[in-house]
Amino acid sequence: MxxxxxxxxxxxxxxxxxxxxxxxxxxxxxxxxxxxxxxxxxxxxxxxxxxxxxDTSIATIPPQKAEPYVEEEVAVQSELASMRSLLEKVISKMPQGSEHSSVLDLLMNNDIDIKIAEQIINDLPMDYSHFDVESPELRQLLITQIQTCFKSVEGIKIPEQGRKIVAFFGPTGVGKTTTIAKLAAKFAIQDGYQIALITADTYRISAVEQLKTYSDIMGIPIHVVYAADELKAVLDSNQDKQLILIDTAGRSPHNDEQLDELTKLLHIDDVIEKYLVLSATTKYKDALDIVKKFSICIPHKVIFTKIDETRNIGTIVNLLYQFPLSLSYVTNGQNVPDDIELVDINRLTPLILRDL
Ligand SMILES: Nc1nc2c(ncn2[C@@H]2O[C@H](COP(=O)(O)OP(=O)(O)OP(=O)(O)O)[C@@H](O)[C@H]2O)c(=O)[nH]1
Ligand SMILES: [Mg+2]
CATH class of the missing domain: 3.30.70 (Alpha-Beta Plaits)
Structure with missing residues (x-):
């Protein structure tokens, strides 16, 4: 003291x-x-x-020394400098110009992911700044750009000799069985091919009944298989058929055990063409998970269902910008056999930028 x-x-x-x-x-x-x-x-x-x-035992700071204020000021200055640099970084990453941001809004309003929307805008082949965002010219420019992601489209091709075996798989309730019924009607009744149906969906009691009802109406034989080796036996006994359509139980992309089992079934014969069935109403992030997880089954083509239930095809565009998926059919309603068609980008175009 x-x-x-x-x-x-x-x-x-x-x-x-x-x-x-x-x-x-x-x-x-x-x-x-x-x-x-x-x-x-x-x-x-x-x-x-x-x-x-x-009390000299406590370190006291004489008021005439200005260090605390200097230190505080230095801290504030450095805080300000780091905020400035952060802001500069954010601004540099932000789209420049109001045209750019309103075009970005237009794409994002149609469920196109921000990163993909940026890519679409950057890839535009010409300067669009003189177009009004609502002008038909700008919309056409964007649509033409988006259409470039629809690269490969091919439906079921039945060979002149031999046969085609196609299996359908994907998440639950997306419309696999209904799609199979539509395709069976097209190929058997419209085109007159010899067809057989196989269902490996013995998971739900009503699943077999569902496909059997269609097969009875169309007069197409149906086989039920409970295991991979049974599938092999049924395929062997149907050599005379030109097209065999295989239905599988809907699976969660997060159930690895079920996915392994499905993969084993689908790989029982290399000639099986594998179609991943996805609903166009699926949220983009969930659809990403589905495509990633079901890639273990090595799908050849993708079918998008329930186009009629969504306002836009943002999920499809987002996926096609991420993965080189081969498209085949889209389905646009519950009616068997009418509500299915081969992907025709010009018919999908009105759904691309429907919302302003
Ligand atoms: N709106 C609409 N509904 C559809 C379409 N395709 C199928 N559905 C309906 O979706 C529901 C489920 O169809 P399913 O064919 O049973 O679906 P799934 O994928 O076989 O289902 P699980 O076998 O349980 O995995 C049914 O009510 C169908 O009528 C479509 O393109 N549009
Ligand atoms: Mg089904």
Whole structure:
């Protein structure tokens, strides 16, 4: 403890002296007023005495030293500098110009992922800044650009000699069985091919019944298989058929055990052409998971169902920009056999940028 006595002409000045010398943490121990000078008290001046102390065991910072403020200022300056650099980075990554951002909005309003929308805009073959975002010219420019991602389209091709075996797989409820019924009707009834149906979906009790109902109506034979080796036997016994369509149970992309089992079934014979069935209504992130997870089955082609239930085909566009998928059919309703067609990009075009 350091103790000092200060005198001044007023209490205020004495305390100011004490704080100046001992720091802001100084404590006043004692104050006293007394008269100084004069003769027997006449003409004397009143003075104030302050006894102050400071605890020297605690590091005190004398107020005249400006370091804390300097340090604080330095910290604020460096914070500001890092914020400035962060802002510059964000701005540099942001699309420049209002045309760019409104075109980006147009694509994103149609469920096109921001990264893919950026890519579409960057790939545009000409300057679009003079177009109004609502102009038919700009829309056509974007649609033509998006159409470039629809590279490969091919449906089921039945060879002149021999046969075609096609298996359909994918998540639950996307429309696999209904799609098979539509295709069976097209190939057996419209085109007159010899067809057989096989269902490996013995998971749900009603699944077999569902396909059997269609096969009965169309007069097409149906076989039920419970295991991979049974599938092999049924394929061997149907050598006379020109087209065999295989239905499988819907599977979750997050169930690895089921996916392994499905992969084994589909790879029982290399000639099986494998179609991944996906609903166009699936959220892009879920569709990404589905494509990634079901890639273990090595799909040859993709079918998009339920086009009629979605406002746009953003999910399809996003997927095609990420993966070199071969497309085949789209389905656009529940009616068997009518609501199916080979992918025709010109017919899908109205769905690409439907929303402003
Ligand atoms: N709106 C619409 N509904 C469809 C379409 N395709 C199938 N559906 C309906 O979707 C529902 C499920 O169809 P399923 O064919 O049973 O689907 P799945 O993939 O075989 O289902 P699981 O075998 O249970 O995995 C049924 O109500 C169908 O009528 C389509 O293109 N549009
Ligand atoms: Mg089914």
């Amino acid at each position: 350091k103790v000092r006595v200060f005198t001044a002409d007023s209490m205020q000045n004495a305390i100011a002296q004490a704080k100046g010398a001992l720091g802001r943490d100084a404590i006043i121990l004692h104050t006293r007023k007394f008269r100084k000078g004069g003769l027997w008290g006449f003409f004397s001046k009143e003075e104030v005495e302050v006894t102050a102390a400071v």
